[in-house]
Amino acid sequence: xxxxxxxxxxxxxxxxxxxxxxxxxxxxxxxxxxxxxxxxxxxxxxxxxxxxxxxxxxxxxxxxxxxxxxxxxxxxxxxxxxxxxxxxxxxxxxxxxxxxxxxxxxxxxxxxxxxxxxxxxxxxxxxxxxxxxxxxxxxxxxxxxxxxxxxxxxxxxxxxxxxxxxxxxxxxxxxxxxxxxxxxxxxxxxxxxxxxxxxxxxxxxxxxxxxxxxxxxxxxxxxxxxxxxxxxxxxxxxxxxxxxxxxxxxxxxxxxxxxxxxxxxxxxxxxxxxxxxxxxxxxxxxxxxxxxxxxxxxxxxxxxxxxxxxxxxxxxxxxxxxxxxxxxxxxxxxxxxxxxxxxxxxxxxxxxxxxxxxxxxxxxxxxxxxxxxxxxxxxxxxxxxxxxxxx
Amino acid sequence: xxxxxxxxxxxxxxxxxxxxxxxxxxxxxxxxxxxxxxxxxxxxxxxxxxxxxxxxxxxxxxxxxxxxxxxxxxxxxxxxxxxxxxxxxxxxxxxxxxxxxxxxxxxxxxxxxxxxxxxxxxxxxxxxxxxxxxxxxxxxxxxxxxxxxxxxxxxxxxxxxxxxxxxxxxxxxxxxxxxxxxxxxxxxxxxxxxxxxxxxxxxxxxxxxxxxxxxxxxxxxxxxxxxxxxxxxxxxxxxxxxxxxxxxxxxxxxxxxxxxxxxxxxxxxxxxxxxxxxxxxxxxxxxxxxxxxxxxx
Numbered sequence: 001x002x003x004x005x006x007x008x009x010x011x012x013x014x015x016x017x018x019x020x021x022x023x024x025x026x027x028x029x030x031x032x033x034x035x036x037x038x039x040x041x042x043x044x045x046x047x048x049x050x051x052x053x054x055x056x057x058x059x060x061x062x063x064x065x066x067x068x069x070x071x072x073x074x075x076x077x078x079x080x081x082x083x084x085x086x087x088x089x090x091x092x093x094x095x096x097x098x099x100x101x102x103x104x105x106x107x108x109x110x111x112x113x114x115x116x117x118x119x120x121x122x123x124x125x126x127x128x129x130x131x132x133x134x135x136x137x138x139x140x141x142x143x144x145x146x147x148x149x150x151x152x153x154x155x156x157x158x159x160x161x162x163x164x165x166x167x168x169x170x171x172x173x174x175x176x177x178x179x180x181x182x183x184x185x186x187x188x189x190x191x192x193x194x195x196x197x198x199x200x201x202x203x204x205x206x207x208x209x210x211x212x213x214x215x216x217x218x219x220x221x222x223x224x225x226x227x228x229x230x231x232x233x234x235x236x237x238x239x240x241x242x243x244x245x246x247x248x249x250x251x252x253x254x255x256x257x258x259x260x261x262x263x264x265x266x267x268x269x270x271x272x273x274x275x276x277x278x279x280x281x282x283x284x285x286x287x288x289x290x291x292x293x294x295x296x297x298x299x300x301x302x303x304x305x306x307x308x309x310x311x312x313x314x315x316x317x318x319x320x321x322x323x324x325x326x327x328x329x330x331x332x333x334x335x336x337x338x339x340x341x342x343x344x345x346x347x348x349x350x351x352x353x354x355x356x357x358x359x360x361x362x363x364x365x366x367x368x369x370x371x372x373x374x375x376x377x378x379x380x381x382x383x384x385x386x387x388x389x390x391x
Numbered sequence: 392x393x394x395x396x397x398x399x400x401x402x403x404x405x406x407x408x409x410x411x412x413x414x415x416x417x418x419x420x421x422x423x424x425x426x427x428x429x430x431x432x433x434x435x436x437x438x439x440x441x442x443x444x445x446x447x448x449x450x451x452x453x454x455x456x457x458x459x460x461x462x463x464x465x466x467x468x469x470x471x472x473x474x475x476x477x478x479x480x481x482x483x484x485x486x487x488x489x490x491x492x493x494x495x496x497x498x499x500x501x502x503x504x505x506x507x508x509x510x511x512x513x514x515x516x517x518x519x520x521x522x523x524x525x526x527x528x529x530x531x532x533x534x535x536x537x538x539x540x541x542x543x544x545x546x547x548x549x550x551x552x553x554x555x556x557x558x559x560x561x562x563x564x565x566x567x568x569x570x571x572x573x574x575x576x577x578x579x580x581x582x583x584x585x586x587x588x589x590x591x592x593x594x595x596x597x598x599x600x601x602x603x604x605x606x607x608x609x610x611x612x613x614x615x616x617x618x619x620x621x622x623x624x625x626x627x628x629x630x631x632x633x634x635x636x637x638x639x640x641x642x643x644x645x646x647x648x649x650x651x652x653x654x655x656x657x658x659x660x661x662x663x664x665x666x667x668x669x670x671x672x673x674x675x676x677x678x679x680x681x682x683x684x685x686x687x688x
Binding site: 014015016017020021022042043044045046047048050051054055058059062063066067068069070072113129132133136139140143144146147148149150151153161162357358 | 400401402403404405406407408409410411412413416419420421432434444445447448449450453457478479480482483484485486504505507508529532533534535536537556558559581582583584585588597
């Protein structure tokens with residue numbers, strides 16, 4: 001770093017109250033205002049992409065699931081969608097619908113968790129406790145559908161592994177009714193005069209052009225007024241057959257990003273209800289495909305934004321190369337805009353506002369040194385070297 | 392009961408975040424131990440350390456440093472398969488853990504991928520000597536819950552299909568003197584149910600048991616033994632009796648018409664190990680058998 005000696009350094013992490021996961025964020029502060037930021041990742045790097053090339057296509061599903069412990073289903077969906085396209089497999093309708101139901105219920109639990117943490121971060125402990133308590137209904141539901149609260153193991157290459165019985169479908173519909181008040185509650189507390197909304201309004205602002213320039217995705221992008229959602233733009237699973245709105249907020253501040261998620265919860269509830277009502281009969285998984293040579297890029301909308309999978313096949317039963325572009329990896333660069341000039345007391349909600357999931361993101365060590373107008377991104381400390389090559 | 396709160400530091404050592412959230416959820420009022428726990432953010436203030444994840448090249452040193460700074464009595468709770476054995480990431484090149492191999496003495500291992508908050512809460516309650524009231528419905532498991540896998544000693548033929556398909560290597564077998572030991576390692580298992588799906592004999596089932604916490608790693612190995620079959624010629628073990636029986640049964644079920652008349656020859660051939668089968672006179676026998684079978688179809 002150049003010219004930082006006169007400034008105060010505030011190091012957040014790797015273990016810190018603000019961070020659910022270990023990362024190191026260094027803030028360079030003058031008079032309580034953030035002047036520069038340095039993000040160091042790598043604390044959650046597990047070499048998943050490399051490991052996937054040593055597993056069969058079906059076994060690799062469980063690795064992609066464990067990229068992230070919150071949006072595990074989004075990862076398997078994107079991975080399976082890509083692998084199925086590559087291997088030329090046609091997933092039965094019912095399989096696609098079940099995939100969609102679980103994906104939207106997962107989005108609910110992910111968004112509720114994040115909204116609870118945001119409330120906690122601004123000192124609204126009552127709201128935190130309430131959301132976490134009610135969210136348990138969603139967790140219990142996921143456990144009932146899949147047999148586990150976090151890693152659902154529902155997806156497989158070619159469809160899904162577990163059917164939704166009429167009894168479970170009933171329970172899903174009942175739970176959606178039960179949690180609608182919680183979704184409404186989240187929208188209410190984020191109102192401009194709401195207890196959480198008033199504390200996070202107007203901070204960490206990122207405009208329309210800036211959001212696009214920095215490559216933001218998902219609610220972080222939609223919070224800046226950009227209408228972009230893979231579910232609507234490039235429908236996969238059963239999204240093409242469901243009706244829903246792409247939630248957009250114009251303000252570009254932390255409140256807008258939070259509101260996008262809060263309103264998305266209502267859309268998700270409606271999507272689950274539609275999908276459960278229209279669950280087509282038939283098989284849930286396709287016959288195994290033949291080994292092929294080729295490559296394919298697929299994507300999906302994870303709770304945090306656009307998730308991209310690239311798979312290259314070499315004619316064996318294992319992928320030759322898998323590359324994952326996770327949403328937080330795209331969103332973490334927005335810190336260079338939203339954190340600069342922020343008051344120190346606003347740092348926590350701003351860090352939280354992109355819903356950072358470092359377990360997904362940790363593939364590179366990034367040094368983002370910014371002095372004046374200059375901005376460099378360098379890659380270092382990689383055990384196998386090369387940006388994104390083997391990692 | 393007046394208990395001083397246990398001060399806990401939470402160290403995420405390269406986990407996927409699944410266990411971390413379940414640890415936080417275990418502290419919700421619903422799971423009844425939260426009132427005895429205080430999360431602290433400085434290791435110097437903590438008496439207990441919760442580790443999740445298998446520790447990569449960056450977090451290995453951090454976790455060790457955190458452990459050094461802990462206050463006595465330095466209780467260490469490893470939550471999840473990664474913290475116990477690195478789990479599905481065991482062969483990942485950046486992985487340096489798990490915690491016990493970094494020289495951190497572990498008090499209790501909670502198995503699961505991730506463990507339910509119910510399990511984490513009960514394990515912590517056990518450490519604190521608390522009796523939790525677990526009468527509510529949610530302390531039980533829903534139908535279809537993926538808990539600890541168990542073998543059916545009556546049905547398992549020891550074929551090794553589970554070991555072959557297991558994404559983590561939690562399923563395995565080893566040939567002992569007279570038996571084949573079929574094992575599952577609860578500390579490596581990710582509870583994905585691939586073994587249950589693949590087992591041709593329906594001999595392995597994921598039970599509804601989720602209460603899985605252990606003091607030592609040897610307690611996590613569970614399994615059964617199936618008698619080995621020795622080659623009629625050289626005497627070396629090459630499979631199990633039951634596996635051979637199961638293969639014969641399936642063959643006769645599928646193409647009984649063809650093989651029933653040839654049963655004696657077939658039995659003689661499969662009583663040899665794969666190596667002895669390749670001896671010249673046995674190849675002749677096999678060819679004759681195949682020609683007869685081809686003529687019969």
